[in-house]
Amino acid sequence: MPPNASTRDYLLTRRSVGIAFLKEPGPNASELEQLLTIGTRVPDHGKINPWRVVVIEGDARAEVGARLAEIHARRNPAADEASLEIERQRFLPAPLTLVVISSPKEHPKVPEFEQLLSAGNVAFNLVHGAHALGFAASWVTRWFAFDEEAAAMLSVAPGERIVGIVHVGTPTTTIGDRPRPALDEVVSYWGRK
Template sequence: MPINAALRDYLKTRRSVGIGFLKDPGPTPEELSEILTIGVRVPDHGKFVPWRLILIEGAARLEAGEKLAQIAKRLRPDLDEAGLEIERRQFLPAPLTVGVILTPKPNPKASETEQLLSAGNVCFNLSHAAFAMGYAASWTNRWYGQNVEAQTMLGAKGGERFVGFVHIGTATIVPEDRERPSIDSVVTHWAP
């Protein structure tokens, strides 16, 4: 295959844009369809499709945030109004959040770990697709992605769990790059 310089350069400079720096507009329905199509084009040994997606957009962002605040208050009765407001805004200001759920399928061909990695790849591919379509993205997984009650409220079913939330919108900043590990510090050569 020939070198794809544009893709190489993008991958060398890719940087997430935090949810607080994402705003309207979000993807149009046609753009979203393309982002989702690209997002699910990931390794999936055995073709099990061990993941599914939940879209949180429009007024549903506020409703989901209000329900998260109620759950958070039950979990932490001492949570003050400022803390509750943080929970209410978990899906704001980004115009779209895609929740990626692991739906493991027991099979000797692909362990649950392999299926989890496939779902994680969906999160990362959604981020790449958003950037390719001219938007920015941030992949997170906060407390509500680990809490069973919150996961259920957000649409997970028995045996499923969220592996990430990909927030997508228009960037309000150009993020500065952060220091990356040197290759020498993280790579070794195997030797018998």
């Protein structure tokens, strides 16, 4: 296979763009279908699809935020209006949010950990897909990914868990690179001293 310079250059420069810098427009229906197709094209030993994606767009973004604020208020009776407003805005301004859920399946040859990694690959492929389609994305988790009631409100079933919340939109800024680890700090060669 010949080298692909544009893919290499993209991978060497990819940066997440925070939700505050993701605005309309988001993907249209055709682009969303392409994005989801890219996102679910991941290693999946056993072909068992141990993941699901929940799409949050349009008015649903504000509705989800309102419900998060309600849960947050119950969990934190002393919460002030400013903190509740933060929860109401969680899925805004990004025009699209994709909740990636690990949905493990019983399988004699595919351990749950491997299935979890496959789900993580879905989240990262969604980030790559967003960029490939001319958008930007940010993969995050927040308190509600780990809160049972909030996760259930986001369509997580018993035995499942959120592995990523991917916000997608049109970037309003260019994010500079961040420091990356020196390879000799994170890479070793087995058998070398």
